[in-house]
Amino acid sequence: DGGITQSPKYLFRKEGQNVTLSCEQNLNHDAMYWYRQDPGQGLRLIYYSQIVNDFQKGDIAEGYSVSREKKESFPLTVTSAQKNPTAFYLCASSMLGQGDTEAFFGQGTRLTVV
Amino acid sequence: DAKTTQPNSMESNEEEPVHLPCNHSTISGTDYIHWYRQLPSQGPEYVIHGLTSNVNNRMASLAIAEDRKSSTLILHRATLRDAAVYYCILIDRNTGFQKLVFGTGTRLLVSP
Numbered sequence: 001d002g003g004i005t006q007s008p009k010y011l012f013r014k015e016g017q018n019v020t021l022s023c024e025q026n027l028n029h030d031a032m033y034w035y036r037q038d039p040g041q042g043l044r045l046i047y048y049s050q051i052v053n054d055f056q057k058g059d060i061a062e063g064y065s066v067s068r069e070k071k072e073s074f075p076l077t078v079t080s081a082q083k084n085p086t087a088f089y090l091c092a093s094s095m096l097g098q099g100d101t102e103a104f105f106g107q108g109t110r111l112t113v114v
Numbered sequence: 115d116a117k118t119t120q121p122n123s124m125e126s127n128e129e130e131p132v133h134l135p136c137n138h139s140t141i142s143g144t145d146y147i148h149w150y151r152q153l154p155s156q157g158p159e160y161v162i163h164g165l166t167s168n169v170n171n172r173m174a175s176l177a178i179a180e181d182r183k184s185s186t187l188i189l190h191r192a193t194l195r196d197a198a199v200y201y202c203i204l205i206d207r208n209t210g211f212q213k214l215v216f217g218t219g220t221r222l223l224v225s226p
Contacts, residue, residue: 033214035216041218042201042216042217042218042219043158043201043216044216045213045214045215045216048213088155090157090158092157092158092214094214098144098146099144099145099146099205100146100163100165100205102148102160102163103150103158103160103214104160105157105158105159106157107156107157108155108156108157110155
């Protein structure tokens with residue numbers, strides 16, 4: 001079945017550590033996105049990419065880094081520079097279009113700093 | 115980025131129709147209107163989208179105002195499984211490709 005997979009579902013990090021969240025899709029989508037969601041809040045865009053080896057900062061990119069070495073994969077690294085990393089992280093993908101294509105979301109990774 | 119405004123929450127009874135409004139007064143002529151919904155602890159799922167004309171699919175209907183400054187998502191018969199946060203989103207194509215920008219959404223409560 002085609003879809004988008006995030007792993008792990010739950011992740012615990014000690015302060016000062018970098019962690020990498022995985023996002024893989026087999027939908028042959030060109031565009032991929034990372035969002036952060038805090039409790040009771042909407043989604044905020046961290047990074048997005050429309051093509052391999054290219055990505056753009058979203059609204060809250062500070063303290064995060066990404067790579068897009070393969071079309072299927074868009075991992076997100078939460079660095080020690082991110083002051084408040086505890087949140088629900090969502091990855092999405094979509095075809096490139098003129099605004100008329102739907103995005104598919106993973107089930108999310110819940111990151112907790114301990 | 116064009117913005118959307120939605121009520122924070124709405125309530126409905128099971129098997130009744132639900133009309134979820136969205137205002138987008140700064141929409142550009144070529145922005146599509148998309149709706150997604152998010153169940154607790156899950157990723158959002160696509161519901162419907164449209165440009166100018168009203169749209170129907172198996173999940174819902176989308177009614178778009180003639181001036182496109184507002185739209186309404188219609189759930190014809192609400193079920194308990196429809197309880198979720200509903201997001202109205204305008205696709206920002208000013209960056210050269212579609213960029214999904216979410217607002218705070220409307221939390222729909224459905225009572226039996």
